[in-house]
Amino acid sequence: NAGVMQNPRHLVRRRGQEARLRCSPMKGHSHVYWYRQLPEEGLKFMVYLQKENIIDESGMPKERFSAEFPKEGPSILRIQQVVRGDSAAYFCASSQSTGELFFGEGSRLTVL
Amino acid sequence: GENVEQHPSTLSVQEGDSAVIKCTYSDSASNYFPWYKQELGKGPQLIIDIRSNVGEKKDQRIAVTLNKTAKHFSLHITETQPEDSAVYFCAAKMGYNTDKLIFGTGTRLQVFP
Numbered sequence: 001n002a003g004v005m006q007n008p009r010h011l012v013r014r015r016g017q018e019a020r021l022r023c024s025p026m027k028g029h030s031h032v033y034w035y036r037q038l039p040e041e042g043l044k045f046m047v048y049l050q051k052e053n054i055i056d057e058s059g060m061p062k063e064r065f066s067a068e069f070p071k072e073g074p075s076i077l078r079i080q081q082v083v084r085g086d087s088a089a090y091f092c093a094s095s096q097s098t099g100e101l102f103f104g105e106g107s108r109l110t111v112l
Numbered sequence: 113g114e115n116v117e118q119h120p121s122t123l124s125v126q127e128g129d130s131a132v133i134k135c136t137y138s139d140s141a142s143n144y145f146p147w148y149k150q151e152l153g154k155g156p157q158l159i160i161d162i163r164s165n166v167g168e169k170k171d172q173r174i175a176v177t178l179n180k181t182a183k184h185f186s187l188h189i190t191e192t193q194p195e196d197s198a199v200y201f202c203a204a205k206m207g208y209n210t211d212k213l214i215f216g217t218g219t220r221l222q223v224f225p
Contacts, residue, residue, distance in 0.1 A: 043215040103155040
């Protein structure tokens with residue numbers, strides 16, 4: 001019974017490049033959430049998706065960031081034209097809409 | 113706006129002592145309050161949660177209490193062990209029509225042998 005799977009675990013990008021982070025939810029879960037965690041800080045909500053729908057993107061920066069959760073395949077968090085301030089750990093969580101969120105191990109993005 | 117405050121930010125205890133972490137929330141419609149433990153380099157792990165229809169929940173050495181009137185909830189760890197050392201986050205589910213969790217800023221717990 002695999003948990004939430006995120007890849008890559010570590011990603012290094014140069015300024016201006018694109019970063020794509022993938023998340024496969026737990027089996028049977030149709031709700032996906034993305035959170036960002038800066039070093040020594042808490043988890044900041046970014047976006048909440050259900051299959052093919054963005055439910056709440058109130059935490060997403062207005063530019064360069066996008067997220068999708070297609071009918072088939074993993075959820076993708078895409079960051080275009082990365083800047084140094086995008087360096088962080090990005091965590092994906094999934095739920096069955098019971099309120100219990102289960103987190104993956106995170107993707108750590110470093111922007112040089 | 114939506115807000116969860118957490119105290120203290122760091123907590124050091126001797127092995128065997130108790131540890132208490134407190135959180136307050138702003139949205140009176142919140143009805144679900146989980147606690148997560150995060151070890152270095154790993155993702156947050158759900159350790160206990162409580163819903164708004166109960167005031168206390170226990171699981172072995174861990175307990176959570178909820179005071180809806182005052183809008184605060186607490187995590188209690190008894191008989192602490194070195195492996196309890198980690199960062200602990202409280203969270204609150206905001207309102208009835210969303211599963212979004214808002215997290216506190218975290219408490220770094222250090223248990224000394």
